[in-house]
Amino acid sequence: MSNGLALLSIFVLSVFVGFEVVAKVSTTLHTPLMSGANAIHGIILVGAISVASNATSTLSTALSIAAIILATINMVGGFVVTDRMLEMFKGKKKEVK
C-alpha cells in the first residue's frame, strides 16, 4: 500500500470513529464536548513545532512561530476551559454524598 493510500485509510476510518464516539451525547454535554473537541484540534501545535524546527527561511520561521503561539493558545486554553466547565458538574455530585 502506498503511503498516500495508507493515510487515506486512516482518514476514512477516523471519520467513522468520530461519528460513533459522540452519537449518544446528551444535550447537557453539547457545550463541554464542543469545547473539548476544540482543544483536541489544538494538536496542530505538533505540526507547527515540526515546521518551525525544519524552517528554511526567516519568513518560514516567523510564520511557524506565530502558528505555535496560536496553536498553544488553542490547545492549552481549550483544555483548561473545558475542565472548568466540567468541574462544576462534579461539584454537584459531592453535595449529594
Next chain:
Amino acid sequence: MNRNLYDLLGLIAAVCFILALKGLSSPKSARRGNIIGAIGATLGTILVFWAPGGQHKNLLPILGAIAFGVLVGVPAARRIQMTQMPQLVALFNGVGGGAAALVSTVEYLRLGSDATTAKILATVFTVVVGCVSFSGSIITFLKLQEIMTTRPVVFPGGRFVIAATLAALLGSAGWVINSGGTKPLVIMGLLALAFGVLFVLPVGGADVPIVISLLNAFTGLTVAASGYVLQATLLIVAGTLVGASGTILTRLMAAAMGRSLFGTLFGAFTAKPQESSGATETRSVKSGSADDVAILLNYAQRVVIVPGFGLAVAQAQHTVRELADLLTSKGVDVAYGIHPVAGRMPGHMNVLLAEANVPYEQLVEMEEVNPTFPQTDVVLVVGANDVVNPAAKTTPGCPIYGMPILDVAQAGNVIFLKRSMRPGFAGIENELLYDAKTTLLFGDAKDSLTKVVSALKAL
C-alpha cells in the same frame, strides 16, 4: 528516536483522543475524558521534539512561543466569566484554524516545486478553510460579546457580493493549483478571510452556536489536511475525529433548536434585508412588585423556573437556588425547565446551575417538563425570552419559527423577570408578555430575585 517507537507513542496519543471524545459524551466520565485528551496532547507535543529525521532548529524560539501561548491561553481560560465562555471557545477555535493555515503555508513554501499535486490540494484546502474558520470565528466572537449587533447583518446585493467572493476564491484556488507560488497563495488566503466574514455576518444571534460548532468541525478537517501535507498520522487522526464528531454535534445542536442546518449554512445566500417594523409598541403590560410575585409563589402548588441568559448575565444562579430552596421548604414543588439551547449554547444553563449546586434531579429537560405545564401554577421566567416565545409556533417566517419551545403559556400564571421590554437575542417581539396571565417584574434578575426572597420570608 527510533521511527517505530516514535510512531507507537504517536498511536497512544491518538487513542487518548478517541477515549477523550468518548468520555466527554457521558456526564460521569466527562472530566476524566478531558484529562485523557490533555495527556494525549502533551504526549504528542513532547514527542515531536524527538521526531526522527528532523533538523531540530530554532529550539529556543519554539519553547519561547509555547511559553507565551500558555501565558496568554491559561489566564484567559481561568478568568473568563462562565457567561462569556461560548465566545472564548469561538476564539480558541479561530486561532486553531489560523495556526493550521500557517503550518500548511510554511510547509508549502519549504517544498516549493517538490510538492505533489495531492499535497498542493491539501494545502489549498487548509488555507481556505483555516482562514474561513479564523475570520468567521472572530465575527462570532464579536457577535456574542455584543461588540457588534447580534442581528443578521444583511446589506443590499449582499448575496451577489458573497457569490462573487466565492467565485474569486475558487478562481484563486485554481491559480494556486495550476501555477503555484507565493502570490496566488496570499491572494487566496485574503479572499478566504473575506469570505469567512461574509459567511457569518448574515447569521442571526440564535444560530451563532451552530456556526461555532460548524467552524469547530471545519478547523478539525483543516488540521487533518495539514496532517496530510506533513505526513503526520497523529494530526490526521485527531483532526478527522474532531471534524467528524463536530459535524454530528452540529447536526444534533441544529435539531435541538429546530433549525435546518442547510438553512443556517446557506442563509448567507438566501437572506433578504428585513424591513424593520417602525411601529412602536403601545399595548399595555401588567407589571407587578416583588411582593405580588412572592404572594403568587407562596400559594402555588407547583412552580417551574425557566432560566435564560439574563440569569447568567446577572450572576443570579445562587439567588435563584435560594428562592427554590425557600419554596421547597414551604412545601412547594419546584423544578427548573431547561430548554436545550437556553443561554448562548446548548447545555449552557446546566453548566451555570451546576455551578450554583442546584440538585441534578430538579433540572428537567424540555420534553419532560412541557406536559407538566397545565398542572403548574406559576412559571417564573428568569431572563429568558426566545425559548418561551410562542411566535416559534404561531408566526411562520419569523427567525425562530419551528424551534421547539417551553409551553409556559399552558401554566396558570407566568412571571417574567426582565430588565426591559427589549426583545431577546433573536430580536423578536414576544406576544406572551402581553397575555392577561403574565406579570412582569422589571429589573436586574439578581436584584429582583433578592427582593422576592425577602418578601417571601416576610410572608
